[in-house]
Amino acid sequence: MNPGHPTAGLPLRAGLGLKLEHARTILEEEADIGFFEVHPENYMGAGGPPHRYLAAIAERYPLSLHGVGLSIGSPRPLDRDHLARLKHLVGRYRPASFSEHLAWSTHDVGYLNDLLPLPYTEETARAVAAHVAEVQDVLGRRILIENPATYVAFAATTMEETDFLAEIVARTGCGLLLDVNNVFVSATNHGFDPVAYLDAFPVAHVGEVHLAGHAAENEDGELLLVDTHDRPVADPVWDLYEHLLARAGALPTLIEWDSNLPDWPVLAAQAEQAERIMVRRLQAPSRVAAR
C-alpha cells in the first residue's frame, strides 16, 4: 500500500459537518466552504433525500466520510457487513478522506451508540492496528484515526495516548485526525496539560483537525467537560488550535456541530474563524522545519 501524504485529499481550508437542514441553503448560496463531512452511517439507506443532497454536495465540494460505527477498538472481529456498506459508500462518493475513531462501540447486546474508551496497552495496540490495517485493505486507501474525548481512564494503561496513536501509525501507515476539543476535554477531565499533549502529538501524520463545542458540568466545584458538539467552539480550544497551527502549520479543519443546530450563518462563521487562523499560519513560517 502506498499511503501518500495524508493531507493529499482534503484542502487546506475549513470544512463543516453537513446537516440536511442546511443542504438547500448551501447549494442555493453556493456557500464558500472548504469541504463537508458526514457520518457514513446516516447514508446507509437505499435512496431518498439524504443521498440526493449528498450527491449534489459531493459534486461541488470535497467530501470527508467520518465513520462512527466500526468499533475499531473491539477485540472481536470487525463487522464485515458494515465494512462492505462503507466500501460501497466510498466507491459511490469518492471522498477525499475517510476517518474513524480510536474507540469501541459494539458488544454482545448490539451497537451501543457511543464512542467508548480503551486502555492503552500492547494488547489494545495489536487489536486496533489489525483492524485499521483490515479497513485500509478493504477500502483500498489510507484512513485517519481520531483521538477520543474520555471521561474515565484505565488502571491497565501503560502508554500515553499520543504514543499509542504514533504506534498505530507506525504499524499500519494510517494517518491521524486530531480533535483539539477532545484534547481539551480529556486534559481537563484527567488533569493533564493540553499544550504538552499537542506538542507530543505526531503532527506530521495529521490529515485533518476537528474543532467542536463542549459542555462544562460543575458539581460541588468539581468540573467535568462533556464533548457535546452542540455549541460554538470554546475560547481555550481556539487558543489550543492556534498553538497547534503555530507548530504544525495550516491543516484541513472541520467544525463539528451535531445537535442544537444553529442557523446556517452561525455555522459558517465558525468555519470562517478557523480559516482566519489558518490564513495567518499559512503566511507565517512553520516552526516544524521538515514535515
Next chain:
Amino acid sequence: MSPLADLQHGFVRALLDPDEPPPPGLAAGAAPGAERRFAVYRNNVAVGLVNALRAAYPAVERIVGEAFFAAAARAYSGTHFPARPVLIDYGEAFPEFLETFPPARRHRYLADVARLERARLAAYHAADRPPLPPARLAEVAPDALAGLVLVLHPSARVLRSRFPVLTVWSMNAGILDPAPVDFGRAEDVLVFRPDWEVEVRLLSPGAAVFVEALGRGCRLGEAAARAGGEPGFDLGAVLADCLSAGLFCDLNLGEEEEDR
C-alpha cells in the same frame, strides 16, 4: 477471555445496569469520582437511543407527551439495542413494543400511529425510481390489461388500521387542526415517495387490497378481482389515482413468454 475483552464485558455490564457500580479496572484519578465520570457514558448511550426514537416517532411523542415518550423509549432501548451500527432505521419493533407497554394501553391507536411513522421513514430512505409515465399504460392493448403486472414504487407501503390512523397522525403532525375523532372508524393509508416528499394518502374502499395484491406481484386482473369483493371498490378511479400519483415505477406483461 482476553484482558481487553474482559474489560469491555465489565464495562458494558455496568453501562446497562444503573444499579451496578462503575466497572472494575478504572484508574483511581482526580476528582470528580468514578460514579460521575462513568455516568457520562451511561447517559450518552441512553439519551442517544431515546433521541433516535424521538426523531423517528414525533407524532407518537406529541400524543403521549415528552415524559411518557421518554419513559417508553428508555424501556424499549434498554432491551432493544441496534443490531447494526446504523441508527436511521432504529426502532423497528417500537410499534409492537407500544402494544405491549402497559402504560400505553389507554391509547389503543398509538401502535398504528407508530406504524404510520415507521412507513414514512422507510419511504424516505427507500430506493429512488422515477414514476411510470401514465402514457405507458395507455399504450397497453385493452385485451392485455388483465395480464399486466404493475410494479409498485420501492417506497410504497400500505397500512390498514382499525383506527382513524391517518386522521390522528395528521392532527399530531401539524397538518390537521385538532378536532373530535371517531375512534371506531378504520382507515387504510398509502405511504410512498414518488420524488422528494413522502406522501400519505387515505385509500378508498378496497384500494388497500388492490395495492397490496399488486405489491405481491399479482396481475392487474387478479388484483382487481381480489379488491372487487370489497364494497365500494372502483377500479377505474383507484387505478387512475395511483397512476397520476406516481405509485408505479414500471409495468410488464408478466412472464417472459407472454412478452413476445
